Amino acid sequence: MAAASGSSPLTTHVLNTADGVPAARMALSLHRLDSKLMIWNMLSVGTTNEDGRCPELISWQTFTAGMYKLRFETGSYWESLGQTSFHPYVEVVFTISDPVQKFHLPLLMTRFSYSTYRGS
Template sequence: MAAAGSSPLTTHVLNTGDGVPAARLALSLHRLDSSLMVWNMLSVGTTNNDGRCPGLISQEALIPGTYKLRFETGSYWAGLGQTSFYPYVEVVFSISDPDQRFHLPLLMSRFSYSTYRGS
């Protein structure tokens, strides 16, 4: 992983059902190899107590392409002693200008989720 705070791609996961950050949620970042049509894992991490996962990717490694953030939501809810409809959430997105900063929040409850491109 890249050094904390230096990633041009950030995320913030919120447990909207309980109104708290989703701490200790495992996630992974992947990039699509369009010639082989396979996903290559770039990094793995776990959200901190604030629901953030710093250091996902370095500026040098961020190139134009199709990316995926996979959030292990089922394991998160199981860790809270609860069940969830979604065992995981995958958010696929495109980056055309890697000189920009990208923020991808995930708002989730046990039975729903939404995301958007933040700033």
């Protein structure tokens, strides 16, 4: 069972595909939708490490079924490199129906585009 492991059930990896490097030092936040009030509640904030990863976004205890979003501060990242970008931020909204599984959400980006997918 995946929940027995100590790592976060949700991980991300941000890659600057324009330069072929991890997107280090990018701010991001994780939110869950309150389905009754229809508002987003912030669960955690973080910054990607030198490998473009942000470990420990959420614990297994607080990872429940529902709708989530990861917000990546892409504009600030590109500004820190002295460049401009089309997207000031990227929000990826996704639904978790089985919180016992492990989920990986990569973000592949350039200054003018991005792509994401559900990994494992």
